[in-house]
Amino acid sequence: MTDYNAMADGDFRKMLCDWLVESYPDELRFPAERMHWDQCGDWYLTLAKKGWLAPGWPAEHGGMGLDANKLLILMEEFEGYGVGRTPDQGMTMIGPLLIQYGTEEQRQHYLPKILNGENIWCQGYSEPGAGSDLASLRTAAVRDGDEYVVNGHKIWTTLAMDANMIFTLVRTNKEGKKQQGITFLLIPLDTPGITVRGIDNLGMHDEFAEVFFDDVRVPVANVVGKENDGWTIAKALLGHERIFIGSPKMASLAMNRLKALAESAGMFEDPLFVERYTVLKLEIEDLSAAYMRFVEVLKRGGKIGAEVSMLKIWNTETQQRITDLMLDVAGENCGVSDAIPAGDTAVSAPGEFIGARPTTIYGGSNEIQRNILAKAVLKLPS
Amino acid sequence: MEDISLQSRIDVLSEEQVMIQDSAVAFIAQDEELKKVRESRFTQPGYDAQTWAEMAEAGWLGFLVPEEYDGIGLSFSDLSLVLIQLGKGLVPAPFSATAVLAARTIVKSDNESFKKARLPALISGEWKPAIAWQEARATLDVKAEKVTCADGKLNGQKLFVPDAGGADAFIVSAASSEGTVLYMIEKDASGLSIEYAQRVDGGFYATLTFDNVVAGEEVASAAVAEQALASALDEARVAASAELLGVMTRALEITVDYLTQRVQFDKPIGSFQSLQHKAVDLFVLSEISRSVLLQTTALFDGDASDKERAIAASQLKSRCGDAALQITKDAIQLHGGIGYTDECNIGLYLKKAMYLSSLWGNPTAHRGRYASLVL
């Protein structure tokens, strides 16, 4: 087992870069949309075989065990090369969650299946009536012997159509505070009674879905943590999600595309453009500094709290401003598939612009992040 | 849907204007749910023939055409009342492109017999010309260079021709030995190839490629062609801006309504102060835009010089383009997840704003022209 953390940064970078050139499919570089499994499944399995699917997991669980610094380098190299996102909720969410809160049995059962591509996970929290106010969720799980009977309706479930497992929050108790009757439950999507309906997003791409549960029977053993204790666990996971959304990765991916687009349009001749570009470039550089500061906390074994929200706000809003500038550069090109040849790829400015909309909505909207910072960090009165 | 603009509070409309506005309001109310708008997305020509016929019947196609050519000869202030509603209803018919840009280019041209023959047909809805002038991205320059006319043949390429699918003919600017000239080219002219690209809003842009196409009738000679085109384009920019105002105000109306309906944390989300402030900021932006529109249409109704009109058109188009994008983006944010679906109508407003704000020069291009003319 290679100790990547012991490698010199430059060597590590070169190793990644060489391997990407050799292994990453050219046609998937800088994909305009989230890739479906039929496009990126092979790549997922290639990563899995190489052992690089879960860079942040501890090595004992099959991850690369990277420290914060190496993790950032890996992200940089991947995004610089235009590597698209795979259905990664197994690696980024449920994996780390099970490592922390799962039973030994659950870890042994689920983690290898994430790493070998057998289980593709999706996240079933949101409901039509429970978005920002997630704790008001109503999908109910009623105990019947060794099973729960689940009825309800999840929505906005990203790539549910490609997944075979869903981790959900369900209501197991209607009494008392609404946060207290919620349970974290793992459900195989092929269980009878489940219907998945794809929803077209604004880019007219079926990236998310609704999932209907009609008398779905789920073994009690699929609970993570304790019954009615799901909220605490989910909150911990949201922390994970937020640092992930806070990483400069998405914004710098957008920046790379802006650069390619602007180069092809000869925009770097224009001092006005250069100024606008530089403002955005520095927003990302400065975000990296903040991100590294948070990552250092994790490295020291510390915990990150509500303050991590600041990264998400900065990152996603920067990303949106980058795509504003892309749209500006594209001029009249506002086509559905206006991919303007840019360097050795093609960039669709309208696609990027539309695709950046939900970053400030999902993972806790930016309004909610601001509420969190105001209350939990600034301690402003309510 | 209730009008939330300041019109009824602080503006005055003439009786005739009230009638014009009411008929436009009734017109778009026919498709309040935007079902027809959705049906025509991504299908050629991008709008239905009946809509066009109804607009002709209402007399709207002749608003800006003098009476001697069967037009009505009304003002920009009057026309903008219709255009705002067309924007609110996301009506996909190429009103600004045909009834403003094409009609006004012809009106300002110097071929009398062409005007006499064609303008009545345009106004009655029988004949739809599309203007092909643009040769590069993000340019406002109307001088033809890449499409040439020599020995009576056109060669070269025109870009971003909106709504070519429903057009019967093109009026094409071409560089001749005397300078820029406008020619009419029938759609089925031999040597003309038309390539369509879907726009985000569901309409189409066309690229026209001329390969030894025999020049048709001369619509405008080199003496007037560039001026006619430039001046008509500025009028079209005012028209597009009025549509943008409609797009942004309806998007805001829908959003304010949603903020009132949607409940989270046991309260309508519109009760959260951060969202109230956001909605107010967007409202202010829309009323600033409306103020500039009113000022600009008044200026266009007067006897301002071409330069003054160009400055005003650029001021207006940059404001309305930016404001419509800002408002529709935030409208999506305020809708949350549902706002990011194709099913929800609010996204259609964003996409229309994307199209119209880039049409005939985006805000950056117009600020550039404004600076070069004013500073």
Ligand SMILES: Cc1cc2nc3c(=O)[nH]c(=O)nc-3n(C[C@H](O)[C@H](O)[C@H](O)COP(=O)(O)OP(=O)(O)OC[C@H]3O[C@@H](n4cnc5c(N)ncnc54)[C@H](O)[C@@H]3O)c2cc1C
């Ligand atoms: C592309 C995309 C992918 C997603 N993927 C998943 C997924 O895989 N799994 C999953 O479970 N969910 C997913 N979601 C759902 C996402 O988490 C929710 O959309 C989000 O939590 C917002 O909830 P909502 O859509 O119900 O909006 P609402 O909560 O109704 O919010 C509407 C507006 O009100 C604002 N608002 C709400 N409450 C307050 C308040 N107290 N103060 C100020 N403003 C407030 C919001 O910020 C927003 O602007 C996804 C969403 C998107 C857009």
